[in-house]
Amino acid sequence: MVAIAGATALALSGCASPEPIELGADAVVVDVRTPAEYAAGHLDGAVNLDLTSGQLAAEIPALDAEGDYVVYCKSGNRSAQATALMEDAGLDVTDAGSMQQAADATGLPIVQ
Numbered sequence: 001m002v003a004i005a006g007a008t009a010l011a012l013s014g015c016a017s018p019e020p021i022e023l024g025a026d027a028v029v030v031d032v033r034t035p036a037e038y039a040a041g042h043l044d045g046a047v048n049l050d051l052t053s054g055q056l057a058a059e060i061p062a063l064d065a066e067g068d069y070v071v072y073c074k075s076g077n078r079s080a081q082a083t084a085l086m087e088d089a090g091l092d093v094t095d096a097g098s099m100q101q102a103a104d105a106t107g108l109p110i111v112q
Contacts, residue, residue, distance in 0.1 A: 021094055021105040027068045029108065031099070032056055032082040037074060043099065043108040051078045060089045069093040072102035
């Protein structure tokens with residue numbers, strides 16, 4: 001199960017630190033950006049299911065209902081929308097926000 005530990009802490013610079021996200025063995029990291037954005041860089045192992053094209057909505061029925069999902073995008077806007085769609089379908093999903101926030105919270109590297 002994807003677990004979020006601790007509360008958001010403020011760094012000395014005033015920026016929020018990401019909440020750590022533990023990735024279980026069955027966790028799936030989902031990048032909901034466009035294929036072009038994904039190709040320019042994404043979290044290692046993430047699958048690309050574009051929200052704006054309708055690809056994510058079309059794939060939701062095929063997703064494992066027992067799986068845990070961590071979703072991210074460019075800024076956190078699309079990931080919030082995707083999280084709502086997935087939760088409405090009964091999936092266990094964590095909104096990791098932007099790609100950098102997701103990388104910081106999960107420890108996954110950004111790759112091309």
